[in-house]
Amino acid sequence: MSIWEYANPKRFMQTSAWVLPWVAVLALACLVAGLIWGFFFTPDDFRQGSTVKIIYLHVPSAMMAINAWVMMLVTSLIWLVRRHHVSALAAKAAAPIGLTFTVIALVTGAFWGQPMWGTWWAWDPRLTSFLILTLFYLGYIALWQAVENPDTAADLTAVLCLVGSVFALLSRYAVLFWNQGLHQGASLSLDKEENVADVFWLPLLVCIAGFVLLFVALVLMRTRTEIRARRLQALLARERLA
Amino acid sequence: MGALLSRDLRLAMRAGGGFGLGLAFFLLLAVLVPLGVGPEGGTLGRIAPGILWVGALLACLLSLDRIFALDFEDGSLDLLATSPMPLEAVVAVKALAHWMVTGVPLTLVAPVLGVLLNLPVEGYGWLVLSLALGTPALSVIGAFGAALVVGVKRGGLLLSLLVLPLYVPTLIFGAEVVKRGAAGLEVAVPLLLLAGITLAAGALLPFAAAAAIRINLR
Amino acid sequence: MGALLSRDLRLAMRAGGGFGLGLAFFLLLAVLVPLGVGPEGGTLGRIAPGILWVGALLACLLSLDRIFALDFEDGSLDLLATSPMPLEAVVAVKALAHWMVTGVPLTLVAPVLGVLLNLPVEGYGWLVLSLALGTPALSVIGAFGAALVVGVKRGGLLLSLLVLPLYVPTLIFGAEVVKRGAAGLEVAVPLLLLAGITLAAGALLPFAAAAAIRINLR
């Protein structure tokens, strides 16, 4: 059986109905376990003190914020090439989730930056590119909302997602270039994995797993809703035509 | 009056009404300016009051052409002009609705953007206060400008040209309040002038705007 | 192709076409920012490159919705889409026309505004060069955004939200050229990157824009 069969709405509804509860429970379990472990049972960092506990929210959400966009890019491509409706609707479903994760990364980063860098916000390249990512999410969501015909909206947002991805990458390099040679925001960030000791690393992994699962669960749930909304719209429109 | 207000608010909230877009634009500007100007906190903090005010003003400006143009295009404006409601009241209510969907949210998120622009801590209260006092003037003046260009196709750019000079006093006093507040100086004078502009604009411009609409409908 | 270009230019020149309005907006912004920011020469000179670039970008933005919306509303876009001219060429020509009526004049007056904003003398040449290289990208990217929202009524604000993030790389490299030029530093890298963006956008985006228009006409 080809994997594309799952792109059939009916098939998708059946499969997702079966998968969703498991993913949701697993997501909850991982999140609760990881966050409790991280919050209560890890030591403070010798330099960053207890702020290191923010990492359990900050890093997973930052990772998923980017991954959500990548997923939208892939599903948009699938929609453009193979015209599977579920694919387009999954992209639509993922956008608000990605936006929320982006905001979480920004907010936790700001709360972290305050004690570490002495400022809530610095125009550090990484932070800046995240802010730009937020703007891409906002534009994408606004375009979905502004266009009435669902297929037209799916096509247009898919094109925007493609072009936007290229420009998002370009912005990332532009921002790196922009803040080079200039005053570098006091970056205490432990940029390399090696720097993170095992005591922090293990609960972090659990949290990352939790965020991934949460993302999957939410995308499934929202895609189901979007499919239903789409069918609802089709039924009402047909009523109108009759 | 209540009916018109609630209709305009509802139109703004429903799909395609553009609620939230003004906010997004404000945010965009707060990102673009540092990208152009450079990341140094000191410079940014110094220009933050001005940039935030210019940003609020542009965000307001971009949604102005919705105030009357949509109603003109679908014929509602003709019908409102022949309704028992005085056209002056129509203008005032529509300006109020515009303020509620742009000015109020802008005022509320401004502190967040203040963080992005390194606004000194002392400035936040004054930023919010000055925007709360000044944005109603932006909406009323903008409604007057929108009334002037109501028959012009895609008159957005013309509208900006007409309205921006009228915004100058509001901008100057508004930014001055924040600048002085952030520097810990006396702010009473610009604050009073700002309030004065809002009151005077709110009291007088609806009449001018209604006259302009009558002329344009003729 | 020539016919479409000359028609678009003629439309822009005739009454209501909006030629010169972008310029006037640019000028206004260059006046407003010192009013908002305050007159200290040092700060102004430092932020001048960024402000000029942001201003050029906004002036460009404000006239974007004219690129396709007017033709869509009066049915010309349908007719152009069924004409022998490929839609990609239509987009490219229209972006070119937009650049000729906004980008070129902006580039030419920018030095004057540089004076208003206390831009250091060394910066003028680089300002003009960077705008000449960068504004075509603004028009092409803008045409893509305008193509996306061509069916949306009064989509000006939505258009800004979609287009401004796409302008970020152009803005950064453009402002960087001027800033470095004014400071007497090496500018080759950002200049090349700016030219690269313009070339790539000009070569690829007309296809995306034409696809978006086809979708919107459907």
Place this chain on the structure above:
Amino acid sequence: MELSVSDLAVARGGLRVLEGLSFRLAAGRALILRGPNGVGKTTLLRTLAGLQPPLVGQVSLPPEAIAYAAHADGLKAVLTVAENLEFWAAIHGTDRVGRALEEMNLVALRNRLAANLSAGQKRRLGLARLLVTGREMWLLDEPTVSLDAASVALFGGVVRAHLAAGGAALIATHIDLGLAEAEVLELGPYRAKSPAAGGARGDFDEVFG
């Protein structure tokens, strides 16, 4: 209530289009305006509705007594049928939404967004607005555009009921509305004469003698 117009001249775009027009329209009566395209029907109706001033002449009724229905319906696409009518009812301070929906056969559509109506249904909704204004003198500019035969008949009935209740209607139209009792006013003879033919001179004619 009676609309009486005496020696009216109206202008469009600075040019006099109709002149010397006088007529009376009493309560309970309907008057049909006829004339080729461009003769000035729309201009006349807008003048009577108070949207533009007459060049010369008097109109007896104040605009407050008049409900004007133009080509454009003034409908908001993102509001439902009922919401659209409720808005106009609130503006005019009446509460006839339910009756208007019934009379124009819109009850089944009351919760549908105006965007999702067909052209004919939109037009019916636009005409239902007349009923919620509660005004007596109707000025209608081609009211039956895009209506099918059944809806035209329905609308004819509504107009007749309005007349029977003491209202009046002035209708510009090219087609037959089935209102046999209505008088017809042909506008052709009132077309403004050019100055060469002895008509009034424009504002700027005297400048060059």
Place this chain on the structure above:
Amino acid sequence: MELSVSDLAVARGGLRVLEGLSFRLAAGRALILRGPNGVGKTTLLRTLAGLQPPLVGQVSLPPEAIAYAAHADGLKAVLTVAENLEFWAAIHGTDRVGRALEEMNLVALRNRLAANLSAGQKRRLGLARLLVTGREMWLLDEPTVSLDAASVALFGGVVRAHLAAGGAALIATHIDLGLAEAEVLELGPYRAKSPAAGGARGDFDEVFG
């Protein structure tokens, strides 16, 4: 040149409106499309013109052979009559502006701005555009809206001349154009059936079985 359509289904707003449509239209012939409001005439013409893809079915003519005249005329208000036509002639690479002006009786108006035309004159200009495209298959959507009787007759003559020169025309209209020789295609029977009545199901019907 022949337009042949086989088993065509067209959709609007995601809904199938017409289906099972087959017809042929040979050079020198005209075909009138009839049907109540909302049956899908405009949708069909847009599909044939290549502006939207058909749901199923084949259209034999490429869009390059087709000149489409929609409700909107695509006129620029700030260009003169001649400039408007010259633009479209240049786009289509023809040089028939003079002839088109003559045939549609626009010579006297050639230097007038389109903004200052009456509705009927605007429509005539919109129809003159068909002549400068030099294309053989005309698709016309209610071409005579707002034309007076004389202009309708003039236009009838233009269509007849086009047919005589080997062209063809597909015309959606509610009124009589005086083209006695044209065949009529009633679209009512091709209205898409609802799934309950055995029609094709939409994209999302299968979701819930």
Place this chain on the structure above:
Amino acid sequence: MPDLGKYAFAVLSSYAASLLLLVALVGWTMWRGARVKAQLREVEARQERENG
């Protein structure tokens, strides 16, 4: 409760803000899901009745 020291505010606010955002997202998702499901069921039932 672990001793968060002088950074208590930063850590607690981060957790509070993040959890709030997550809960809001999940809540909105479930609410909208339930609403659309109910609406669809209603329309399906109605059309069943009318066609059936």
